[in-house]
Structures are given as structure tokens and as C-alpha cells.
Amino acid sequence: MKNMHGFCAALCAAALSLPAVAADQKPLLQEGKHALYQRVLTYPGCELASKPGEAGKEQPAFSRFYVYQRSQQANDEWLEVGPDSFGHVSGWLKSACTVEWKMQLTLAFTNPAGRNPMLFFRDKTDIEKILNNEKPAAVLDPILSDLKRQRPVPQVLAREPEYMVDQQKNFYLLPVLGSDDVFTDTGFQVRLLNVASVSEKAKAGSAAKANASDEKNMMTGFTASVVFVIDSTISMGPYIDRTKEAIDKVYKRIEKENLQDKVKFGLVAYRSNVKAAPGLEYESKMFVDPNKVKDGKDFLAKVHDLKQATVSSSKVDEDAYGGVMMALDKVDWTQFGARYVVLITDAGALDGTDKLSSTHLDAAQIRQEAAYRGVALYAMHLKTPSGAKNHASAEAQYRDLTLNPFLHKPLYYPIDSGDVNNFGQMVDSLADAITGQIKTAWSGEETAGSALGASADYGKSNAAPLLSDAEKLSKAMRLAYLGEKQGTQAPPVFKSWISDRDLVNQNVPATEVRVLLTKSELSDLSDVLKKIVDAANEGMISPDDMFASLRSLAATMGNDPTQAKGKSATRLGEMGLLGEYIDGLPYLSEVLSLDEETWKSWDGLEQERFIRRLNTKLNYYQRYNQDVDRWIALAPDSDPRDNVYPVPLENLP
Structure with a gap:
């Protein structure tokens, strides 16, 4: 019995420490909104009190609170607030020490x-x-x-x-x-x-910045990883061998200069869906993890069995995005200050909506995943004569994939006719340039020039733009690395x-805009987008049916009775299908701006492209939902359901 009393006392004490919960209590709505609650952010020094007018406990700067009640005390307005929208009320904030945050x-x-x-x-x-x-x-x-x-x-x-x-x-x-x-x-x-x-x-x-001496000290321990993602299908044998040769050369150089712990190479090979062509053996395979390779001999031993496939894939396009995502997901990039993935292929990539795709993502989403990890993507596109019909579409994909936010250009390098010698020179140059950048960065020197010690006529070669891009990109990564080391x-x-x-x-x-969506908002967005996709698929058969179906859906949902849901609603944005958290955002929405006349004017191919774009975003939302590491709590003791995910504007419908 004594133990039971102790247990009850502990339980009661724990309960008293939690915010009060009223099951039927909801935050106040924003003016003119039907489902969007009032939110505020706290300024530094803002105190959370148990009653209006009292002193309280200082809150972290810019904690997000929901407003449950407003009260006037003398000349001051006070807000009864909670850390989430589920009835948890934690106390009162002085309105003057907060700022309204209407759009997350x-x-x-x-x-x-x-x-x-x-x-x-x-x-x-x-x-x-x-x-x-x-x-x-x-x-x-x-x-x-x-x-x-x-x-x-x-x-x-x-x-x-x-x-x-x-x-x-x-x-x-x-x-x-x-x-x-x-x-x-x-x-x-x-x-x-x-x-x-x-x-x-x-x-x-x-510190906001370092002097030259501090910068040199911080660069000690700066390392780079270069992971080659190589197409290993039936046509790629000569390029696989030449890539091995290039890496072997670089390893001999870095070992000679005692830089073994500064530069690490990895390799991922990819093919395509093995169910469609079982003889392919694998879709993507990590041959060398840069965190686990010892030296050049170890690297070559690990890639000894890497050879081209013995059977053809079921399609011309291969699962290039699957190979890149394996490199992004399976390598621990946090161990490296500079991060590079180099894609080598002679074919296009399976589209995100293709049933054979392992990622169900498109170039833009893969690029964002790379940016998240601070990884620069390169593509070396072998334009072999046999793939001539595929060159234009593949180039468009890889230009999109490698669009670099620092250089504001794609890191895309075509090799005309798929010439093996030309390809070999470019691989040698890139690997050598990155190694040189790491050496100068490690020693505290500036990486001046684009050729990094190359001969005087080297600028005339096809590798010159690639070398220049690599040098500029290295500087961008150093800035990011120094900021990290200094706690900028x-x-x-x-x-x-x-x-x-x-x-x-x-x-x-100069900025990237991100919308902070909660689990329920992301779930609602996915559900509605799926319904729009379904209606669009029906509309490809009968264009009149699409908007009729969506008007019926909007009436069933009944989110906003003031929205036009009859025959007068000719734009998707007028139907109230998407939540109020989308309304008022400073961006042009492809979905909300689509009207019935435009949809009917599109041919079947353009309608199909629209549907495919929405499908890839749906696939990405699923990845967001499963990505536990990037969900963020914006207030102490907040219900996890009100944690948010930073979704780039371009990934909204």
C-alpha cells in the first residue's frame, strides 16, 4: 500500500507539470478563416505566467503558441496560449512580447x-x-x-x-x-x-567570421567524399573500366602526398527493375562506401567484380535516380566537409511515375534530397550513337537533376559520341581537381584558378568548364563548412x-521559401491531391467530367460554405479543395490556378504531364511523412501531431 501511495504521488506530480487539457477547447480562429487558428511567436524575454498580469517563466525565443483566449488587463492585452492545437493550455503571455504568425x-x-x-x-x-x-x-x-x-x-x-x-x-x-x-x-x-x-x-x-589564422586552423580535418554512381548495364563496360583506372590514379596521388584521410571515394552501380528483367541481378548496389574504404588497393578489390550486365533492361531508360538515392541515403555524409556525387550514364532515367522506378521521384525531388545533405550532383552523359533517340530527353532530365543552387547552372557534362578517351580525361580531371581543392583547403590556402596546376593549354580541353565549376563549388562548400565549425x-x-x-x-x-506543414495538413494535402489526380485521370477520358467530379467532391467536403461549389466554380482555387494553410501563400499554384477552359484546351499529352507532376509530388509527401529526422517541434511540450516539416514551395501542388 505504501508503494501504491508513492506511485500515486509521483503520478499526480507528473500530471501537475503538464499543460491543462480541455478536450473540447480549441484555439481561436484567425479572422475570416474556418479552420486556421491564431498563432504567435514569442520574443526573447517573453514570460509564460499562470495568470494575466503575473510574472512567469521565460520562454525560448520564437516559440510558437496557439491562442486560446484574449483578455484585457489595465492597458495590456494578455493571451491564454498552448503549445499545440489539441486543447493543451499552458498559461498566459503578454501580447506585446509576441508577434502574430498567420502563415507558417x-x-x-x-x-x-x-x-x-x-x-x-x-x-x-x-x-x-x-x-x-x-x-x-x-x-x-x-x-x-x-x-x-x-x-x-x-x-x-x-x-x-x-x-x-x-x-x-x-x-x-x-x-x-x-x-x-x-x-x-x-x-x-x-x-x-x-x-x-x-x-x-x-x-x-x-563568431560571425574568422581571420585567416582561425580559418586555417578550422580547415584541419576537412575531408571530401566523391561517390561515383555508374550505370552498369550492357553497354557500359569500357566506361566502368576507365572510371576504375581514374580512381586508381587519384589514390596513388593522394597516398604519395599523405592525404589518405582527406579524400575518400565510393561507388554505387545501378541497372533497372529486376522483376522486369531478372538477369540484371540488382537495381542498385553499393560497391564501395567511402566511410569504409581503406586505400586504393581496398577500393579496387571492392570493385573487382563490377562489370556490365549480361542482359538488356526492359526499357531504354535505367533506374539512375535509384542509384543516386542509394548514394544519398546509404552514405554517412556528415563525416565529410565536401560532398560530391558523380553520375555516369549513357541513358535517360526512369520517370518517377514509371512503375519500374524504385524511388518514384523525379529529378527535382532528387536534387532537393542532395541539397539537404549538402551534396553536389554532377552528371556525365555519354551520348553514344546507339542512344541518339534518347539524348534530348535524358539531357533535360540531367540538367534538371544537377541544377546547382550556388553556381545557378547545371553541372551537366555531355561526352559527344561517348568517346572513351574524352570521357577518361574528364573523369581524371574532375577527380584530380577535387583532390587538389582538398589539399589547398586543408593547408589553409585559397583555391585560386580553375585548372589547379594544369598545363597552360588545358583550358582548351573539354574538361575546362567542369574544372572551373568544381573549383567554385569547392569554395561554396568551404563556406558552409566554416559556418558549421564556428556555429554561425x-x-x-x-x-x-x-x-x-x-x-x-x-x-x-537569396532565400528558399519553405512552408511548415503539420502531420494532419500534410495528410490532408496528400488525400486531396490524390482525389484531384483521380478526377484528372477520369477527365482525360471525358474532359467535362473532371470539374464536375471535383465540384461534387468540394461540396461533400464542405470545408468552407462561402466557397463557390456550384457550376460557377470554374477554377480549382475557387472550390475550397485545398486547406486554408495554402491560401494566401506568396506563390503561383499550378493546381489552384487551373481552370476548366485551360484543362479542356490541353491535348492528352499535356494532361498526362500534369497528372505525372502531381503524382511525383504525392510520392514525395509520403517520403516526408516517413522522414522522422526532419520533423520539428516549434514549442516546448507541444503535441507531436503539431510538429512541422519544412516543405519547399516548389513541392506544393
């Missing part, structure tokens, strides 16, 4: 290399003056010069950190409070964003206006 939108900095630094302006008009100028650089350059000399610039509140802030490793919020679009004289649509900035936590002693944080909390693009080179993005 956040931004991530792109790599600062190759663009002007992002500046946080006091007023929106300060940015408009730059963008509307015929020569924006003439206005921006004096500002940057003053900032560099540490002179005051009244219109600028802050600038981004010197080194890249890696949001995946050091999550930070850059919440969007409002937005406005500007069309510049140069013909670009630039989005002006009202933001507030916060870091998850500050690290003691962190986003600037302190403030409200300001920024441009989502470089103020001078307006084709260059």
Missing part, C-alpha cells in the same frame, strides 16, 4: 558565395529604391562599402552572416510576416518579404524587409 512560412539563406549579401532593411521603400533603379549596383555598392568599413547605414538593420548558416544542422526560423511582389525594370518578379529572424539557440563564444547563427531577432533575390543579379535567389 519560413526562409532559409541560400549559399552566400556567388551573390551579394542579403541585407535586412528598415522599410520596404528602401529596397524598392534599389530595385527600381536602372542601375541597382550604383545604389547598393555604396551601402555595402559603408557596411564593410563599419560605418552606420541607417536604412539597414542587419546583414546575413559571413558564412553560410546550415538550416539542416542548425535549424533557425526566418518567419514571414507579410509579402509584396515587385516587377523590376530588368523583367524579374522579386518578392519583398517582411520577416522576423531568430536562431534556435546561440552558442557561447560564437542567423542575426538576432528583429522585424525587417528583405528581397528574396539578389538586389543586382535578380535571377539569383
Whole structure:
């Protein structure tokens, strides 16, 4: 009995420490919304009290709380809040120490290399003056010069950190409070964003930048991994052998220079679906994990049995995306400061909607998975005569796959006629260039030049653009690595206006917009998108049936009785099918903007492409749901159901 009393006492104490729960209590709705709740973010120093007007416990900066009740106490408004939307009420916050967060939108900095630094302006008009100028650089350059000399610039509140802030490793919020679009004289649509900035936590002693001596010390231990993903189907024998030869050469060099612990090579081979062609033996296979290879001899021993297939695949396209995803998923990239995947193939990739695809993802999704891991994707496309009919479609896929956010160009390198000697020179050059970059980075020197010690006439070779890209990319990765080592944080909390693009080179993005969706929102989005896909498939047979079916679906769902759900609803956006968390987002939605007239005007091929794009997004949502590592809690003691996933805008329907 004594033990039972102790158990009850402990249980009661634990219960008292949890937020109060009212099963039927819901947060307040945002004005004009039917399912979107009021949310606020806390400023630093904001205290959570048990009653309005009392002192309380300080909350982490920019914790997200749902508002359950508002109360006026003297001259102050107080908010009864909870960490989630499921009836957990935890106390009261003073309204003045919070900011409303209507859209769960956040931004991530792109790599600062190759663009002007992002500046946080006091007023929106300060940015408009730059963008509307015929020569924006003439206005921006004096500002940057003053900032560099540490002179005051009244219109600028802050600038981004010197080194890249890696949001995946050091999550930070850059919440969007409002937005406005500007069309510049140069013909670009630039989005002006009202933001507030916060870091998850500050690290003691962190610095915004390092001097040359500190930089050299931090580069000690900097390593690189190069994983070749090679097509091993029936036509690839000579290229497999030449890749082995190139890696053997590089290993001999790095062993001679005692860099064995600085550069590691891996290799993944891929073919296609073995059910369709059992003789292929495997779809994708890891021959060498760069974290487990000892030296050149060990590498060659591991790839000794790698040979081309003895039977043909069932289709011309192979499972290239499956090979790349094996390299991305199965290699522990956190062990390396520089990360490269080099795809080598003479064929296109199975589309994400192809039944034979192992990933059910398309180039854009694979590219995003690589960016998440900080991996640069290269593609060496062997344009052999036998695959001439496949060249154009394969090139389009691999240009999309390798579009690099730092260089703003695809790292795609065609080898005309599939010439083995030409291919060999390019593989040698790339592997050698990356090895040279690591050596100079490790020694603390700048990686000046693109050829890295090549002969004077080397710039005339086909490998010159590839070498130049590799050198620039190395610098971008070093910036990200140094930022990680120094614990570079986003600037302190403030409200300001920024441009989502470089103020001078307006084709260059400075931020990546991400929507923070909860489990239920992602599930709803998947369900509705699946219904739209089903209706679209029916509409390919009878175009009139698609919108009739969707109007009927919208009426059944009944999310918003004010939405047009009769015959007058000719656009998908008018039907209220997608949740309110999509409404008002600063992006152009392919689905919401589709109208009945446009759908009927498309031929069968264009309709099929639309359906395929939606299907690949559906497949990606499933991957999000299963990816436990990237779900984020935005408030202490929040119900896990209100954890969020940062979904890039381009992956919304």
C-alpha cells in the first residue's frame, strides 16, 4: 500500500507539470478563416505566467503558441496560449512580447558565395529604391562599402552572416510576416518579404567570421567524399573500366602526398527493375562506401567484380535516380566537409511515375534530397550513337537533376559520341581537381584558378568548364563548412524587409521559401491531391467530367460554405479543395490556378504531364511523412501531431 501511495504521488506530480487539457477547447480562429487558428511567436524575454498580469517563466525565443483566449488587463492585452492545437493550455503571455504568425512560412539563406549579401532593411521603400533603379549596383555598392568599413547605414538593420548558416544542422526560423511582389525594370518578379529572424539557440563564444589564422586552423580535418554512381548495364563496360583506372590514379596521388584521410571515394552501380528483367541481378548496389574504404588497393578489390550486365533492361531508360538515392541515403555524409556525387550514364532515367522506378521521384525531388545533405550532383552523359533517340530527353532530365543552387547552372557534362578517351580525361580531371581543392583547403590556402596546376593549354580541353565549376563549388562548400565549425547563427531577432533575390543579379535567389506543414495538413494535402489526380485521370477520358467530379467532391467536403461549389466554380482555387494553410501563400499554384477552359484546351499529352507532376509530388509527401529526422517541434511540450516539416514551395501542388 505504501508503494501504491508513492506511485500515486509521483503520478499526480507528473500530471501537475503538464499543460491543462480541455478536450473540447480549441484555439481561436484567425479572422475570416474556418479552420486556421491564431498563432504567435514569442520574443526573447517573453514570460509564460499562470495568470494575466503575473510574472512567469521565460520562454525560448520564437516559440510558437496557439491562442486560446484574449483578455484585457489595465492597458495590456494578455493571451491564454498552448503549445499545440489539441486543447493543451499552458498559461498566459503578454501580447506585446509576441508577434502574430498567420502563415507558417519560413526562409532559409541560400549559399552566400556567388551573390551579394542579403541585407535586412528598415522599410520596404528602401529596397524598392534599389530595385527600381536602372542601375541597382550604383545604389547598393555604396551601402555595402559603408557596411564593410563599419560605418552606420541607417536604412539597414542587419546583414546575413559571413558564412553560410546550415538550416539542416542548425535549424533557425526566418518567419514571414507579410509579402509584396515587385516587377523590376530588368523583367524579374522579386518578392519583398517582411520577416522576423531568430536562431534556435546561440552558442557561447560564437563568431560571425574568422581571420585567416582561425580559418586555417578550422580547415584541419576537412575531408571530401566523391561517390561515383555508374550505370552498369550492357553497354557500359569500357566506361566502368576507365572510371576504375581514374580512381586508381587519384589514390596513388593522394597516398604519395599523405592525404589518405582527406579524400575518400565510393561507388554505387545501378541497372533497372529486376522483376522486369531478372538477369540484371540488382537495381542498385553499393560497391564501395567511402566511410569504409581503406586505400586504393581496398577500393579496387571492392570493385573487382563490377562489370556490365549480361542482359538488356526492359526499357531504354535505367533506374539512375535509384542509384543516386542509394548514394544519398546509404552514405554517412556528415563525416565529410565536401560532398560530391558523380553520375555516369549513357541513358535517360526512369520517370518517377514509371512503375519500374524504385524511388518514384523525379529529378527535382532528387536534387532537393542532395541539397539537404549538402551534396553536389554532377552528371556525365555519354551520348553514344546507339542512344541518339534518347539524348534530348535524358539531357533535360540531367540538367534538371544537377541544377546547382550556388553556381545557378547545371553541372551537366555531355561526352559527344561517348568517346572513351574524352570521357577518361574528364573523369581524371574532375577527380584530380577535387583532390587538389582538398589539399589547398586543408593547408589553409585559397583555391585560386580553375585548372589547379594544369598545363597552360588545358583550358582548351573539354574538361575546362567542369574544372572551373568544381573549383567554385569547392569554395561554396568551404563556406558552409566554416559556418558549421564556428556555429554561425542567423542575426538576432528583429522585424525587417528583405528581397528574396539578389538586389543586382535578380535571377539569383537569396532565400528558399519553405512552408511548415503539420502531420494532419500534410495528410490532408496528400488525400486531396490524390482525389484531384483521380478526377484528372477520369477527365482525360471525358474532359467535362473532371470539374464536375471535383465540384461534387468540394461540396461533400464542405470545408468552407462561402466557397463557390456550384457550376460557377470554374477554377480549382475557387472550390475550397485545398486547406486554408495554402491560401494566401506568396506563390503561383499550378493546381489552384487551373481552370476548366485551360484543362479542356490541353491535348492528352499535356494532361498526362500534369497528372505525372502531381503524382511525383504525392510520392514525395509520403517520403516526408516517413522522414522522422526532419520533423520539428516549434514549442516546448507541444503535441507531436503539431510538429512541422519544412516543405519547399516548389513541392506544393
